[in-house]
Amino acid sequence: MTTPAPSAPDTTTLRYEQAGVNYELIDPLKVSAQRAAAATATQLGMHGFRELAASRGESAYVVDVGPFHLASIVECLGSKALVADEMARLTGRSYYAGIAQDTIAMAVNDLITVGATPLVVQAYWATGGSDWFGDAARAQALVDGWQRACEACGVAWGGGETPALAGIVEAGRIDLAAACTGIVNPKTRLSLGERLGAGDAIVLLDSSGIHANGLSLARALVPRLPQGYLTPVRPGLAYGDALLAPTTLYAPVTEALWRAGIVPHYCANITGHGWRKLLRHPGRFGYRIHTLPPLPPVLAFMQQHAHLDDHEAYGTLNMGAGFALFVAAADAARVVEVAQRLGIGARVAGEVLAGPKQLTIEPLGVHYGEDALHLR
Amino acid sequence: MTTPAPSAPDTTTLRYEQAGVNYELIDPLKVSAQRAAAATATQLGMHGFRELAASRGESAYVVDVGPFHLASIVECLGSKALVADEMARLTGRSYYAGIAQDTIAMAVNDLITVGATPLVVQAYWATGGSDWFGDAARAQALVDGWQRACEACGVAWGGGETPALAGIVEAGRIDLAAACTGIVNPKTRLSLGERLGAGDAIVLLDSSGIHANGLSLARALVPRLPQGYLTPVRPGLAYGDALLAPTTLYAPVTEALWRAGIVPHYCANITGHGWRKLLRHPGRFGYRIHTLPPLPPVLAFMQQHAHLDDHEAYGTLNMGAGFALFVAAADAARVVEVAQRLGIGARVAGEVLAGPKQLTIEPLGVHYGEDALHLR
Numbered sequence: 019m020t021t022p023a024p025s026a027p028d029t030t031t032l033r034y035e036q037a038g039v040n041y042e043l044i045d046p047l048k049v050s051a052q053r054a055a056a057a058t059a060t061q062l063g064m065h066g067f068r069e070l071a072a073s074r075g076e077s078a079y080v081v082d083v084g085p086f087h088l089a090s091i092v093e094c095l096g097s098k099a100l101v102a103d104e105m106a107r108l109t110g111r112s113y114y115a116g117i118a119q120d121t122i123a124m125a126v127n128d129l130i131t132v133g134a135t136p137l138v139v140q141a142y143w144a145t146g147g148s149d150w151f152g153d154a155a156r157a158q159a160l161v162d163g164w165q166r167a168c169e170a171c172g173v174a175w176g177g178g179e180t181p182a183l184a185g186i187v188e189a190g191r192i193d194l195a196a197a198c199t200g201i202v203n204p205k206t207r208l209s210l211g212e213r214l215g216a217g218d219a220i221v222l223l224d225s226s227g228i229h230a231n232g233l234s235l236a237r238a239l240v241p242r243l244p245q246g247y248l249t250p251v252r253p254g255l256a257y258g259d260a261l262l263a264p265t266t267l268y269a270p271v272t273e274a275l276w277r278a279g280i281v282p283h284y285c286a287n288i289t290g291h292g293w294r295k296l297l298r299h300p301g302r303f304g305y306r307i308h309t310l311p312p313l314p315p316v317l318a319f320m321q322q323h324a325h326l327d328d329h330e331a332y333g334t335l336n337m338g339a340g341f342a343l344f345v346a347a348a349d350a351a352r353v354v355e356v357a358q359r360l361g362i363g364a365r366v367a368g369e370v371l372a373g374p375k376q377l378t379i380e381p382l383g384v385h386y387g388e389d390a391l392h393l394r
Numbered sequence: 395m396t397t398p399a400p401s402a403p404d405t406t407t408l409r410y411e412q413a414g415v416n417y418e419l420i421d422p423l424k425v426s427a428q429r430a431a432a433a434t435a436t437q438l439g440m441h442g443f444r445e446l447a448a449s450r451g452e453s454a455y456v457v458d459v460g461p462f463h464l465a466s467i468v469e470c471l472g473s474k475a476l477v478a479d480e481m482a483r484l485t486g487r488s489y490y491a492g493i494a495q496d497t498i499a500m501a502v503n504d505l506i507t508v509g510a511t512p513l514v515v516q517a518y519w520a521t522g523g524s525d526w527f528g529d530a531a532r533a534q535a536l537v538d539g540w541q542r543a544c545e546a547c548g549v550a551w552g553g554g555e556t557p558a559l560a561g562i563v564e565a566g567r568i569d570l571a572a573a574c575t576g577i578v579n580p581k582t583r584l585s586l587g588e589r590l591g592a593g594d595a596i597v598l599l600d601s602s603g604i605h606a607n608g609l610s611l612a613r614a615l616v617p618r619l620p621q622g623y624l625t626p627v628r629p630g631l632a633y634g635d636a637l638l639a640p641t642t643l644y645a646p647v648t649e650a651l652w653r654a655g656i657v658p659h660y661c662a663n664i665t666g667h668g669w670r671k672l673l674r675h676p677g678r679f680g681y682r683i684h685t686l687p688p689l690p691p692v693l694a695f696m697q698q699h700a701h702l703d704d705h706e707a708y709g710t711l712n713m714g715a716g717f718a719l720f721v722a723a724a725d726a727a728r729v730v731e732v733a734q735r736l737g738i739g740a741r742v743a744g745e746v747l748a749g750p751k752q753l754t755i756e757p758l759g760v761h762y763g764e765d766a767l768h769l770r
Contacts, residue, residue, distance in 0.1 A: 043524040047533045048556060051517070054541040055551035062550050065511060069550055079552030081514060083577060085461045092468065092516040092573040094557040135441060138457060140468040141427070142518065144569055148419040157423045165430040174445055175431035175436050176455030180424060181470040186569050191562045195555065196467040197573035269396055275443065285688060 031325040032238055070349040072210040075300070077287055080202065080210070089134035089204035092142075093124035095194040097233045098262075103191070103249055105258040112156045115163030116264035117194065120169040120230045121221035123265035124289075125196035126132035127341060130272040134200035139168055142176030142195040146187040151180075163195035165285075171269040173198070187323075207276060211299045213283040218370040219350035220296070220305060223271060224363030225340030227263035227314045231289040232335045236261055239324055251319040266362060268341045274356045282353075284344040293332040293377065294391040296342055302373030309367045310381050311338035328382045333390065344370060397731030408614055408700040448586040451676070452610035453504035454662055456578065456586070465510035468518075469500035471570040473609045474638075479567070481623055481634040488532045493570065493641035496606045498543040499641035500665075501572035505662035505715060506648040509585035510576035511546055518571040522563040527556075539640075547645040548576070555565050564648035581654060587675045589659040594746040595682060595726035596672070599647060601716030602741030603639035603690045607665040608711045612637055615700055627695040636692035642738060644717045646695030650732045651719075658729075660720040669708040670751065670767040672718055678749030685743045704758045709766065721748060 052074070059069040062081060070087065073080035078091045100121055104111035124134050141164060151157045168175045187193050202208050228236060231249065239255075242251040247258030268287075286295045296305050317338065321331040331337060345353050350366045357364035375388035434444040438457060441710070446463065449456035454467040474496055478489035502512050517540060527533045544551045564571050578584050599719045604612060616633075619625040623634030644663075651658065662674045672681050693714065697707040707713060721729050733740035751764035 043527045047527040047537070050534060051537050052538050055553060058541060058544045058549070058551040061545060061548045062513065064548055065513065067513065079514060081550065088513065088575065090514050090516055090552055090573065090575045092518050092555055094518070094520055094555045096557060097559060097561060100561050110417060137438065137441065137443065137464065138455060138466050140466060140573060142468050142571055143471070145468060151423040158426060161427050165434060168434045172437045173434070174457065175434040176466055177431060179468055179470045181472060183473060185476050186564060186567045188562060188564055191563050194516055194568050197466070197516060199464065199466045199575045239767060244610060299727045317475055369490045374607060
């Protein structure tokens, strides 16, 4: 990756597909893999256990192991490390403490959607060669950030892998992922969506910025910007720095909710596909959004420079909402309080309606139908 | 990677370090990461749980969650996929069903060492671009092999990640890893080594070939071979095909041992560092090997062509022993029977002695002292 030269303004819309991810090639494999994976569920029977089939297609896989449920996941950071590498080249700073938090957030924020308490994180740090660790300051930032993020989530860092994969991972790069295991304990904390109903409130928790989804689009935008990554998104804040704000960790909120006696009916981690993730629940429900969260400057900047209309922007990026809690209307105000006490902005943003399945963002006049999200 | 032209015989010794892995750069980071990880163990207290500190430095991380212990791990395949890619180019065949088994073996064979029953595997398949999945036959082989390996291990395939990571993973390549979660149930199955004692027998389970460690060395050897990967290791078996024999899955053995009422005192998965892994237990014990397993032709071939003496070969490669079970001497013959009934070659190969810490392979006159393996 190189810093682009300033160029004439490009006023065409930049879409995610143009940023290099071709879902038409990945999706048939995903469907095949999902079928094969589902067929293995019977293996649990020989151990006296069973899967919760409703967790297939959700953000974490859940198995009933008797006294509680076991939840597990592996998640990749994606391409955000490429932004960190380029910004390090431009500024001389290391961004890997934040990158560590991003990686853990990808796994932990998914795991908690099912009602699980995350317990153990395993690190997967695959480099293009041992020399990646020759930059001791960068390596130490990764270690420190990983430790702090584990502590913020109340998880033990169990260990991990640091393979040197020359010929597979590009020279000078690192492929980061995290595996997380947790338990749903007691089982009544399970939030796979059985309890979701019309009249429930939608509480949106603020994001800190782009988090770790949409980075391919963010990177594809750089050649259009007069100073590349150093273009200010507001005075004093460069685009690259703004992109690298670490992803908010939401596990403290879900744990505090449990201590406050509140069990969400459903949760959605707002990652790829942006607000379309609000359509994740398989049931026939409508979702009416009446109040928007504040828009992080970096996302407003991206929307403007990629020439995305609201439908495209909210269907791709988190646009200020990092995590959605679907809760009993009577609990909604307390949910907001619990999050805010932890320093995470939150608001009652909408409500669940009887079907048909659709999402309406009323303040923007934006609408997504039932075909807007295919995850199963 | 290209197929090498035939060249003059090279009679110098090819060591692992020359094959591209520099542990001097990785090891300081590993030590720092291990300390930071250990510091996070206190996080479990807030959930009412505790880590089993003895599992740090072992092959899987173990947490006491009350009714049983939870074990988890993430493991990388390493560079074996590069051999599969080159052999596919040379022969037109797909080797990814075997590669899937290798990847799962890396995780499952480690997890079972602590006495855990593996329950869930998560797939991590990071490609250099969506086009990796455009080769539908290769993608389907990966899916099919993954499913079959899960079924062979009695685990459910919970899901996973298939990120397209252009700019991080090399174009046309795939970075494969597996995360595995299991439970030690009942807790008396725990085999972290407290019960190991002088007089215990060492049962070695046969390997199927190189498994998935030592592939950097195996690949570095190719330019020395007259027909590269197509050089026969014995009539009718090309070097590349022999390398790609899938790793043996040992979970059926450890589960069958439990059903037979046998709890190993300790286990070692023989991966990187070859037989030096027999020195893994932290205690002051000696290990006397009196009987060798049959040497797979591909490993005999590698030893010969890399000009490794026995000390180097057994200290680097598995040399026919894929997994070691340290058991009460009275159980040893039955352990062998249980493995053989499952089609896995096994033999009582040695015994545990009172210290000092050392490994002696008597039939070869090979000796490793306590400094031969540093994992903690």
